[in-house]
Ligand SMILES: [Zn+2]
């Protein structure tokens with residue numbers, strides 16, 4: 631379409647090529663450079679259009695004409711359909727969970743009380759400024775795919791709402807069709823979007839305020855919970871420390887006691903009825919197990935030497951091995967009678983002997 635000119639200007643009014651006489655007799659000038667135009671409206675196949683009488687270095691006749699014809703349509707009583715607005719407001723919180731809320735409103739129509747044409751705001755031209763009461767709505771008609779980023783940043787900084795209506799996709803046929811053109815300018819929701827919606831921004835600011843207040847409440851609650859959890863963890867650590875100290879003391883006392891018993895034992899002779907080390911250890915395991923289960927019905931077995939101490943004994947009475955776990959065991963009376971038979975094929979005596987070649991304290995059987 632490039633340089634076909636859909637509108638010619640005569641006495642400040644925009645005419646389509648089929649609305650005027652053919653050729654130079656149209657009396658129109660280019661809306662951009664104001665030099666004379668020829669109307670070409672006799673074609674059967676091609677849509678009517680204007681061209682410069684002489685080839686001119688003018689690239690703006692198309693764009694300028696469409697924009698000015700579009701602005702003329704905004705004048706009351708025409709109503710302009712405004713797009714809706716959608717957004718999400720989210721606020722970060724200390725706990726890491728952001729608070730978010732959807733906001734928005736639907737499309738609505740306005741009729742301007744007054745329309746100003748081509749007004750500059752901070753070096754950006756608003757093609758139309760619609761006045762409604764105290765409010766102003768800035769309209770830009772986009773005519774090319776060119777990025778408008780810088781311009782729109784400037785418009786966004788203004789207090790007024792601003793709207794983009796994209797007419798760059800319209801064909802000459804659509805522009806020449808008054809109904810289609812009017813629809814594109816006034817009421818096609820697909821070609822318009824907010825550059826800045828004052829209403830949307832207010833909505834966003836209000837929602838942000840509410841969410842921030844909610845976030846403060848949530849954060850205070852969260853901080854309180856964290857403090858509580860911290861206090862609980864601190865108390866647990868302190869209790870663990872205390873228990874470890876108690877246990878260390880008990881262990882120390884236990885070892886001191888074992889040393890004393892061992893010293894006393896060293897002066898006594900060993901029993902002579904068993905010969906080998908394995909048999910001796912086996913007899914000690916069987917002996918302590920049967921003795922304790924006969925006395926209490928259950929006991930505590932050392933995971934290292936396998937000798938059995940009375941129930942709930944914290945430290946092995948015999949091997950003083952540092953890594954021993956003391957596990958509860960019980961042996962039924964009738965089972966105890968045959969226990970020594972089973973121990974003969976058990977790995978426990980060997981394991982015991984390997985882990986503890988010399989018991990600190992010999993059991994008194
Ligand atoms: Zn021109």
Ligand SMILES: [Zn+2]
Pocket residue numbers: 932933934935936937946947948949950951954
């Ligand atoms: Zn032990």
